[in-house]
Amino acid sequence: MELVKIYECLCDRTRLRILHLLGRGPLCVCHFQDVLREPQVKISKHLGYLRARGMVRCERQANWMVYSLPARPPRELAANLACLQDCAQEDPAFQRDLARLKKLAPKPTTPSSCGCTTAVKR
Amino acid sequence: MELVKIYECLCDRTRLRILHLLGRGPLCVCHFQDVLREPQVKISKHLGYLRARGMVRCERQANWMVYSLPARPPRELAANLACLQDCAQEDPAFQRDLARLKKLAPKPTTPSSCGCTTAVKR
DNA sequence: AATTCATATTCCCATTGCGGAATATGGATT
DNA sequence: AATCCATATTCCGCAATGGGAATATGAATT
Numbered sequence: 001m002e003l004v005k006i007y008e009c010l011c012d013r014t015r016l017r018i019l020h021l022l023g024r025g026p027l028c029v030c031h032f033q034d035v036l037r038e039p040q041v042k043i044s045k046h047l048g049y050l051r052a053r054g055m056v057r058c059e060r061q062a063n064w065m066v067y068s069l070p071a072r073p074p075r076e077l078a079a080n081l082a083c084l085q086d087c088a089q090e091d092p093a094f095q096r097d098l099a100r101l102k103k104l105a106p107k108p109t110t111p112s113s114c115g116c117t118t119a120v121k122r
Numbered sequence: 123m124e125l126v127k128i129y130e131c132l133c134d135r136t137r138l139r140i141l142h143l144l145g146r147g148p149l150c151v152c153h154f155q156d157v158l159r160e161p162q163v164k165i166s167k168h169l170g171y172l173r174a175r176g177m178v179r180c181e182r183q184a185n186w187m188v189y190s191l192p193a194r195p196p197r198e199l200a201a202n203l204a205c206l207q208d209c210a211q212e213d214p215a216f217q218r219d220l221a222r223l224k225k226l227a228p229k230p231t232t233p234s235s236c237g238c239t240t241a242v243k244r
Numbered sequence: 245a246a247t248t249c250a251t252a253t254t255c256c257c258a259t260t261g262c263g264g265a266a267t268a269t270g271g272a273t274t
Numbered sequence: 275a276a277t278c279c280a281t282a283t284t285c286c287g288c289a290a291t292g293g294g295a296a297t298a299t300g301a302a303t304t
Contacts (some may be wrong), residue, residue, distance in 0.1 A: 003209055004132075004135050007129050008133045008261095010127055011132075012261085015126065016126065023209070029281060029282095030280070040263085041264070041266095047281095047282095049261095049283070063272070064280065064281085075212065081210055086198070086201055087125055106256085134291090150250085152250070163253090163293080163295085163296095164293065166250095166252055167253090171291095185250045185301060187251060187252090
């Protein structure tokens with residue numbers, strides 16, 4: 001994987017927040033919407049950007065698309081994702097996201113189920 | 123230092139090569155020109171980009187501008203620079219740069235002297 | 245003061261990225 | 275088959291970026 005391509009994926013705040021959250025486990029789009037509190041189109045487009053570049057995988061579960069980090073990422077990607085998680089620990093904004101996520105989904109999800117089964121009021 | 127700003131600096135191949143080389147010690151612009159083999163304007167502009175964002179420092183030595191990494195970089199920057207050096211070890215292009223540099227300047231330079239004292243045929 | 249050398253800046257152009265409004269898709273439910 | 279829900283895509287405008295040609299700057303040397 002091209003190092004520059006990785007950094008291109010990392011140089012947007014919304015994408016950083018997405019990747020940070022994915023460090024905990026797979027998530028569906030509605031979780032991102034609830035945690036990041038950004039418009040649907042914005043989140044969907046950044047997920048598409050990451051997906052097109054191989055930074056995330058996704059799998060359909062009925063109505064929901066469950067996104068996750070690649071199972072065995074190449075070395076450079078793994079190193080940079082670890083670095084991101086490390087840096088995020090000192091940043092209140094990332095920690096706020098994580099707190100919201102834990103409130104929303106106390107247990108990390110699995111790739112086969114994001115925990116969304118019923119309609120969500122939004 | 124803003125994490126996103128760091129990644130913005132890292133998402134260009136020329137800038138990555140510059141930062142990688144600076145990991146060994148301060149360098150003047152003509153060294154970058156010789157090692158990277160890119161046009162002067164290109165190198166100068168990328169150095170200006172990095173300087174404007176606090177990723178590198180520079181100091182004038184007579185005709186030469188000596189660039190270096192910040193003495194005590196903030197944690198996020200240090201982490202990412204370390205990650206870059208790590209990733210660069212597997213990349214032939216980065217290693218080729220480093221080999222050229224060692225041939226050109228066998229000893230790492232100091233901030234007060236880049237080793238350029240006479241005119242260089244180019 | 246005129247020239248030379250190393251480096252920086254300006255101007256132009258083409259490409260890319262981001263955001264939002266509107267619309268489309270695809271699966272599930274009625 | 276019609277509707278609903280979650281998500282994706284298209285279209286638009288705007289700002290930022292990268293590259294090169296030409297020119298400017300600033301220090302040293304003649």
